[in-house]
Amino acid sequence: MSEVPALHPHALRYAERCAGENVIQKILVIIDPNATMHASVEKAARLASACGSSLELFICDGSEGLPDSWAGGTTLAQYRGIVRERRLAQLATIAAPLRARGLSVSTSIDWCVPLEEGIVRHAIRCEADLVVKDADQRLPGRNALESQIDWILIRQVPAPLLLVRHAAWPSHPSIGVAVDPCHPADRPVALDEAMIGTAGSFGRALSGRIELLHALESPPHLPGDRITVEAREAAYARDKAAVEQLAERSGITAGAVHFLPSRVPDGIVELTQTVAPDLLVIGAPGRSHVHYSPASTASIVLEMSDCDLLVVKAPGFVSPALVTDS
Numbered sequence: 001m002s003e004v005p006a007l008h009p010h011a012l013r014y015a016e017r018c019a020g021e022n023v024i025q026k027i028l029v030i031i032d033p034n035a036t037m038h039a040s041v042e043k044a045a046r047l048a049s050a051c052g053s054s055l056e057l058f059i060c061d062g063s064e065g066l067p068d069s070w071a072g073g074t075t076l077a078q079y080r081g082i083v084r085e086r087r088l089a090q091l092a093t094i095a096a097p098l099r100a101r102g103l104s105v106s107t108s109i110d111w112c113v114p115l116e117e118g119i120v121r122h123a124i125r126c127e128a129d130l131v132v133k134d135a136d137q138r139l140p141g142r143n144a145l146e147s148q149i150d151w152i153l154i155r156q157v158p159a160p161l162l163l164v165r166h167a168a169w170p171s172h173p174s175i176g177v178a179v180d181p182c183h184p185a186d187r188p189v190a191l192d193e194a195m196i197g198t199a200g201s202f203g204r205a206l207s208g209r210i211e212l213l214h215a216l217e218s219p220p221h222l223p224g225d226r227i228t229v230e231a232r233e234a235a236y237a238r239d240k241a242a243v244e245q246l247a248e249r250s251g252i253t254a255g256a257v258h259f260l261p262s263r264v265p266d267g268i269v270e271l272t273q274t275v276a277p278d279l280l281v282i283g284a285p286g287r288s289h290v291h292y293s294p295a296s297t298a299s300i301v302l303e304m305s306d307c308d309l310l311v312v313k314a315p316g317f318v319s320p321a322l323v324t325d326s
Contacts, residue, residue: 023051023129023201024047024048024051024053024129024130024201024205025051025053025054025129026053026054026055026056026126026127026128026129026130027044027047027048027053027054027055027056027128027129027130027131027132028056028058028122028123028126028128028130028131028132028159029041029044029055029056029057029058029131029132029133030058030059030060030119030131030132030133030134031057031058031059031090031091031094032134033059033061033087033090035134037134037166038094038134039134039164039165039166039167039168040132040133040134040162040164041057041094041098042168043132043162043164043168043169043308044130044132044162045098045101045103046169046205046206047130047202047205047206048103048104049101049102049103050204050205050206051201051205053129053130054103054104054105054106055098055103055104055105055106056105056106056107056108056126056128057091057094057095057105057106057107057108058107058108058109058110058119058122059087059090059091059108059109059110060109060110060111060112060115060118060119060122061080061083061087061109061110061111061112061115062111062112062113062114062115062118063111063113080111084109087109088107088109091107091109092107095107108122110122115149116148116149116152116153116156117321119131119149119153119157120152120153120156120157120319120321121321123157123158123159124157124158124319124321124322128159129159129160130159130160130161130162131153131157131159131160131161131162132162132164133150133153133161133162133163133164134163134164134166135150135163135164135165135302135309147299147302147303150163150302151298151299154284154298154311155284155320156319156320156321157319158313158317158318158319160198160310160311160312160313161310161311162308162309162310162311163302163308163309163310163311164308165306165307165308167278167306169206169278169279169308170278171207172206172207172208172209173206173208173209173277173278173279174208174209174211174275174276174277174278174279175199175202175203175206175208175209175210175211175277175278175279175280175281176211176212176213176271176272176275176277176279176280176281176307177192177195177196177199177210177211177212177213177280177281178195178213178214178215178268178271178280178281178282178283178301179192179195179196179212179213179214179243179246180192180214180215180264180283181242181243181245181246182214182238182239182242182243187283187314188314190314190315190316191283191312191313191314192246192283193246193250194283194312194313194314194315195281195282195283195312196210196212196246196250196252198281198310198312199281199310200250202279202281202310208278208279209256210252210256211256211257211258211275211277212243212246212247212252212256212257212258213258213260213268213271213272213275213277213280214239214240214243214257214258214259214260214271215259215260215261215262215263215264215265215266215267215268215271216235216236216239216240216259216260216261216262216267217235217239217262217263217264217267218232218235218263219231219232219235236259236261240259243257243259244257258271258274258275260274264297265297265300265301268280268282268297268301269300269301269304269305272301272305272306272307273305273306276307277307278307278308279307279308279309279310280301280305280307280308280309280310281310281311281312282297282298282301282309282310282311282312283311283312283313283314284298284311284312284313284317298311
């Protein structure tokens with residue numbers, strides 16, 4: 001196991017979980033109180049039923065003050081007290097049919113501005129093994145702020161983050177894993193192994209099949225330099241060999257490995273459209289200082305693909321939300 005900075009016990013726990021079996025014991029489901037559909041709930045429930053996991057339904061309210069239209073009280077505390085009761089009743093309604101199916105379901109709410117900060121903190125505090133959230137880019141009203149919230153969750157939630165669409169999973173879903181063991185300077189090999197391990201846990205839980213996806217990029221070169229066909233083909237061959245070795249170590253057959261000569265992220269998007277997985281697993285970069293960008297790989301894949309997205313961190317990942325006292 002990689003050495004982990006001793007910043008917080010939750011960081012150590014996450015590293016230990018990645019190094020061992022990918023066991024999903026607790027699933028945190030982020031509920032949008034203004035939504036009328038909750039695909040995240042049903043998909044989380046299917047996983048919980050298969051894995052014997054507990055579920056926590058969580059609403060984080062990002063309102064800063066009394067709305068202009070509010071006439072139910074004169075103070076923020078009164079307003080939040082009334083809203084809290086409404087939110088708890090809403091969560092109880094969602095939880096009731098899940099409990100009737102025999103699932104262990106808890107509910108909780110919190111206030112935090114910004115909203116994403118509250119979600120990250122709660123995910124860490126409750127030690128979730130998986131965080132699930134609705135994220136359909138094509139929903140009416142979907143805006144840049146909501147996209148930025150998903151991006152921050154991708155960067156900071158230490159547990160695997162499942163962003164789901166409204167389409168239901170089939171009986172035997174296809175799970176694509178966008179691997180790249182060819183650039184160890186940019187991402188650790190342990191990240192690909194963690195991604196495949198997590199995909200394997202989902203595959204067993206959902207009776208699904210695993211597919212590996214890899215975009216073959218041209219070798220690095222200076223602007224204006226010409227890359228010969230021979231040099232490009234040699235680079236492709238090396239990358240294919242590295243991915244095929246990773247697949248063999250992971251028990252994945254050669255027929256379930258897919259290549260496409262293209263740059264990332266365009267190649268991943270095109271492979272996703274061709275292979276059509278129901279769920280795509282990608283690795284989150286570890287450079288926590290990078291700010292939100294609509295041109296990032298995760299943002300483009302989330303925007304351009306139609307499948308659910310499962311984001312996995314490398315073992316030893318420490319959320320930037322965790323700090324030490326100076």
